[in-house]
Amino acid sequence: xxxxxxxxxxxxxxxxxFARISxxxxxxxxxxxxxxxxxxRLASATPPFKPDESKPYAELWMGxxxxxxxxxxxxxxxxxxxxxxxxxxxxxxxxxxGDLPFLFKVQSIRKALSIQAHPDKALAKRLFEKSPHLxxxxxxxxxxxxxxxxxxxFMGFRPLAEIANHLSKYPxxxxxxxxxxxxxxxxxxxxxxxxxxxxxxxxxxxxLRTLFEALMTQxxxxxxxxxxxxxxxxxxxxxxxxxxxxxxxxxxxQDVGCFCAMLLNFVTLKPGExxxxxxxxxxxxxxxxxxxxxxxxxNVVRSGLTPKFKDVETLVxxxxxxxxxxxxxxxxGDPWKGLAHSRLYDPPIAEFSVVKIExxxxxxxxxxxxxxxxxxxxxxxxxxxxxxSVGANKQAAPAGSIFFIGAGEPATFELGxxxxxxxxxxxxxxx
Numbered sequence: 001x002x003x004x005x006x007x008x009x010x011x012x013x014x015x016x017x018f019a020r021i022s023x024x025x026x027x028x029x030x031x032x033x034x035x036x037x038x039x040x041r042l043a044s045a046t047p048p049f050k051p052d053e054s055k056p057y058a059e060l061w062m063g064x065x066x067x068x069x070x071x072x073x074x075x076x077x078x079x080x081x082x083x084x085x086x087x088x089x090x091x092x093x094x095x096x097x098g099d100l101p102f103l104f105k106v107q108s109i110r111k112a113l114s115i116q117a118h119p120d121k122a123l124a125k126r127l128f129e130k131s132p133h134l135x136x137x138x139x140x141x142x143x144x145x146x147x148x149x150x151x152x153x154f155m156g157f158r159p160l161a162e163i164a165n166h167l168s169k170y171p172x173x174x175x176x177x178x179x180x181x182x183x184x185x186x187x188x189x190x191x192x193x194x195x196x197x198x199x200x201x202x203x204x205x206x207x208l209r210t211l212f213e214a215l216m217t218q219x220x221x222x223x224x225x226x227x228x229x230x231x232x233x234x235x236x237x238x239x240x241x242x243x244x245x246x247x248x249x250x251x252x253x254q255d256v257g258c259f260c261a262m263l264l265n266f267v268t269l270k271p272g273e274x275x276x277x278x279x280x281x282x283x284x285x286x287x288x289x290x291x292x293x294x295x296x297x298x299n300v301v302r303s304g305l306t307p308k309f310k311d312v313e314t315l316v317x318x319x320x321x322x323x324x325x326x327x328x329x330x331x332x333g334d335p336w337k338g339l340a341h342s343r344l345y346d347p348p349i350a351e352f353s354v355v356k357i358e359x360x361x362x363x364x365x366x367x368x369x370x371x372x373x374x375x376x377x378x379x380x381x382x383x384x385x386x387x388x389s390v391g392a393n394k395q396a397a398p399a400g401s402i403f404f405i406g407a408g409e410p411a412t413f414e415l416g417x418x419x420x421x422x423x424x425x426x427x428x429x430x431x
Contacts, residue, residue: 257304
């Protein structure tokens with residue numbers, strides 16, 4: 001523990017209001033290789049990290065999660081060991097047991113992540129009690145993803161009419177779920193697929209669940225046969241969905257998750273756009289670079305596009321089966337506190353929000369003063385360079401630099417003299 005080392009602060013240390021920190025780089029198979037990865041490029045700002053061009057750099061963790069805790073660059077102290085009622089705020093320190101309630105990340109994706117959902121708090125508690133070797137904690141894991149580059153993702157179930165059309169357009173899909181299930185689903189969509197009446201929505205969700213369960217529980221041999229037939233039939237097609245299925249099959253041959261392309265909204269976010277992924281909603285990140293913030297947890301229920309454990313029964317039972325177009329779920333940020341260069345991404349949860357600060361060379365004002373936030377924050381510079389000041393402490397902030405800012409501290413962000421721009425993502429929590 002830090003208290004036993006004379007070179008590190010004691011648990012009573014109460015002076016860390018602003019400090020540069022170092023995150024942890026994770027090299028999962030799905031990450032982008034070498035310096036093509038935004039994770040690797042940004043991590044390179046903090047020595048001694050240097051990218052190996054043959055390695056897949058997938059995630060940069062910035063927080064206090066025990067699997068990859070951040071440390072203060074100057075002292076080497078673990079960030080968690082210098083958190084106090086002052087720099088967390090007394091309310092947050094009490095509510096979250098002296099810890100950060102969020103985990104901040106950068107992700108770089110070249111290969112699809114699993115079809116998955118995250119449990120709500122009640123389900124997370126039950127899963128943890130039943131299978132702690134699979135579900136490591138009792139917390140929920142709502143998360144928000146903000147695109148740094150064009151970012152492809154599955155998110156939520158498509159409008160029902162689109163799914164019904166895919167059952168007709170892709171006979172392989174219809175054969176996988178079975179003729180009776182396909183016919184019953186299409187009949188339900190014709191009857192009341194567009195109705196907003198609560199009783200019709202309930203019937204629609206029941207039909208969607210039956211369809212999804214039929215797909216996810218189909219025999220692997222049937223999945224393999226029909227997917228091979230589909231890929232052979234659409235090879236060379238320029239259709240977006242056809243190309244997506246072929247690509248997913250090249251990454252995960254004969255995997256049931258490839259058929260989820262017919263069921264889930266396929267979205268490409270532009271830089272600056274974001275999505276919030278609530279508990280019990282299906283999704284999968286497919287390609288691109290992003291900033292991600294989540295409640296501090298590692299609970300994931302998977303069902304496809306993965307060699308890992310697939311808990312199909314739990315996934316089928318936990319989903320909300322909400323359906324509809326994805327556009328309404330895309331966040332573009334809102335003006336924050338009347339500031340010229342700051343936009344707020346504020347999901348409907350308590351654990352975190354994110355502010356994006358973006359100052360360009362062509363802007364009239366090259367300085368942004370963020371007022372004090374009633375809780376802690378972590379900020380990472382993703383583009384350009386500048387400086388960040390908290391009180392009398394002013395630090396250079398090149399791309400890739402990461403900072404902890406304590407509760408109640410106003411912060412000033414200033415574009416560097418020779419930089420074309422200065423872009424900072426700042427995750428925070430305040431009760």
